[in-house]
Amino acid sequence: MDAGATSKDTAAGKGKKAEEQSVRKWDSTAKEARGPASVYKSTIPVNEKDYDEFNLWWMRVWGDQIGSMNQKTSIGSVRFTDVDSPRGPVSPVDTLQLFQVKISETKGLMWPLQVYGFVAARDLLDYKRNIIFQRERDNCQIITDGFPYLALTGPARAVVLVDPVYFEVVLKVKGTRQSEDQDLIFIADSFRDTGPLDSSVFNCVYTSKISTVELTFGHIIMSVEAVVSMKVINGSWPDGFEGVFAAKTASINDMAIRLVMTDDDNKLPLADDGRIKLQRHVICAEIEDGEYLEVLVDAYGDGGQRLNDGLHFRPQERGRLKGTLEVDSCEIEVTVTWFLIKWC
Secondary structure, eight states: OOTTOOHHHHHHHHHHHHHHHHEEEOOTTSOOOSOOOOEEEEEEEOOHHHHHHHHHHHHHHHHHHHSSTTOBOOOOSSOSTTOSSOSSOEEOEEEEEEEEEEEEEESSOOSSEEEEEEEEEEOTTTSSBEEEEEEOGGGOEEEBTTBOBOOOOOOSSOEEOSSOEEEEEEEEEOOSSGGGOEEEEEEEEEEOOOOOSSOEEEEEEEEOSSEEEEEEEEEEEEEEEEEEEEEEEESOOOTTOEEEEEEEESTTTTOOEEEEEOOTTSOOOBOTTSBBOOSOOEEEEEOSTTOOEEEEEEEEOTTSOEEEEEEEEOOOSEEEEEEEEEETTEEEEEEEEEEOEEOO
16 A cells, blocks of 8 residues: 555545446447336226325325325435435335326317326325326426326425325316316326336326326336436536436336426526526336436437446445436536335
């Protein structure tokens, strides 16, 4: 050992080397060795009375704990990254990962639609709404028949699949006046662990008299929770380039979670300190050998030029990993914070 080096320096060096080994650059030329995940599709007719009955039943069973049906989950993410011995069981668990919510069919409604309401999941952790999408009437999302997907912003934390998970969906279409608003769909439905050997994709198609709404989600086995953050550390976003940042897991490599995209002026939504204001930030990934979380960026210029980059993060039980994405001269530091999930 160098006489000037201390044991602390050596430990820091080992820690940095281990972190570097856990983060590697994405190879755009490499072919995906693993095939797409299994997809299971089901069609479920919706009866609006079921939603009312769900509300009554849920309050009868859990009302003393949640207070009201409108309560949002009080459990945050990144709870046990820096806690050596949290109370209660923490471990890799099965989770649900929401990929997209699509309004695939409407009857008697004219596109585009001004949609508001919410999509939420309830699990056994606190029985409250874990919001996936939420818009108020004065902040509707305008969707078109060419791109009929809701702009998801959640969940606030992992959706834990230990007992059944309940999906709660209330969507409406804004009219010229509030009295002219129309109910699009009301959903209260449960999803139970089907015991897949590998992580799988589920496409649940809900049909009502007015619309058809599709929820596509992944059942991620033996997963840990990750929180992604990004910050511009050098340069600036290239002028005139439209960009999308996304994340996906190796186990379900053909479904991505959109984290954020550039605005109408092709600018990144930045805070004063250079942090990128992500639309979604909570992701779950398997912790088994060979698994990884991929964070990637695609940028497109007016002249057809394409720039892309990506990082592979090896899932951890706890801690933080960092890597850098490069888009032209813009350098973006990506931090992934890992932790085990407390499941009861």
